[in-house]
Each structure stands twice: as structure tokens, then as C-alpha cells.
Amino acid sequence: MTSIIMLVHNAVVYTRNTIETLQGTKGEWELIVVDNASDKKTRKMLYKMYETKKINKLLMLDENTLFAKGNNLGLKLCDQNSEKILLLNSDIDIRNKEWLYEMEKRYEKGIFTLGVCENEPHVRVDGYCFMIDKDLYEKYLLDENYEWWWSITKLQAQVLQAGYSVKGVKKCTNLIFHYGGMSGKDFKNAKGMEIEIKKVKDWFGDKNIEIIEEIDNTHVDYNPRSCANKMYKKTRKGL
Secondary structure, eight states: OEEEEEEEOSOHHHHHHHHHHHTTOSSSEEEEEEEESOOHHHHHHHHHHHHTTSSSEEEEESSOOHHHHHHHHHHTTSOTTOOEEEEEOSSEEEOOTTHHHHHHHTOOSEEEEEOEEOSTTOOEEOSSEEEEEHHHHHHHOOOTTSOSHHHHHHHHHHHHHTTOEEEEEEEOTTTEEEOOOTTOSGGGGOTTOSOOHHHHHHHHTTOOOEEEEEOOOOOOOOOTTOTTHHHHHHHGGGO
């Protein structure tokens, strides 16, 4: 089983779309939602989705714990039988019901993601659809001294240094689409955002991720239940 952990902070339309388009995903999985002090409208929607069993487990927080702590809290709710953790952003459009299957069949112990960052200070996998072995996540966790994206960077560097695989798919819009940045700018005040480039490079040392150009699965689902069909039509042009 794969435990999908989704952090939510407002962005009700995008969050609803992520959860709706996630339904029907092939494979054995559970959805754990951690709400980081969203507005009333978003929380009401999440409660409704929990009641209709589109969310398996729901944790409502009174503060925005941001990325690292929020996901670490979600880990504690994972099914004891789950073998993998998948961190999934709340502004995603699932376009292929086989997206999880495609990830799992290429998976090696370590990390596998949809999305790659090729900019400085080091080529690395992205964190919006991030799969990792549960035991590795439990061992290293996301470093809460880096509350936002540097925590996912450090985690993958640690896994690489331990000798495990870290792979990312560069082109993946035939599987999922990431809108990006829909939960606001709270991360600008996150702890650990200011970091020396040398420190990040030292995390990786001489280790590098493996980049997969794309996964050849061209079946794209148009989900009539999606509350973001207009957004879908606009972004589908990017396929």
C-alpha cells in the first residue's frame, strides 16, 4: 500500500480538484489530508470529502505548519501496512488513472518523483509528487529546520548518500499536471529559506539523481466530475 499525504492551505478550488481527480487511481492507496489552518470554506469542503470517504484520514491543525512539519505529522497517520509514502501537493490535476502504477513499476528502493528541478544549486527531484520508502522517510524525516523546499532537497541528498536510488521524471503532464503556488506566499517567512549554495552542494557531494525524460503513457483522462474543467482545458494545451 502507498500512503498519499496531502498538505492543504486554502486554495479550495484546486484542492477539491486534486482530490476529485485522484479518485479512481489504480492501485492500493490511502489519502491522508493535513489541513494547515485553512479558511472556513476550505475546511468545510474537506470535512464533506472526508464524510463521503474521498479522504481516508483528516487532520485539522490550528496553525500553518508549512511543508516539513506538516508532512512529518501526516506520516504518523499512515497505515501500518503501507510500504511507501507519496507526498502530493494540493494543486494537482490527475490526468491518467495509471499514474501511480507507472511510478510504482519503475520504482527502486529510495525515491521516485514526477517533476525535476534542473536549476542551481544542484539538479534535484521536485517535491510536488514525491514517493519514498516508508522506512527511509521514518529514518530521515523532513528536517524541520528547513520548513519549505530545502527540506525535500536535503532528504533526497541523504537518501542518495546512503546508496539508494533517486529518480525523477522530467516530462509528466500526460500523467499529472502541477499548477504550482496556489496556496499563497506564507512560505516566504519559512525557517531555513536563506541557505548557502555551498551547503546544498555539500549535501549531495558527488552524488547525482537519475533523470527519466518521460513515461510513455499517452492516455489522458478528462474527468467530468472535476470542479476545474476550465483550468483543465487551458492547461491541456501544454500536453
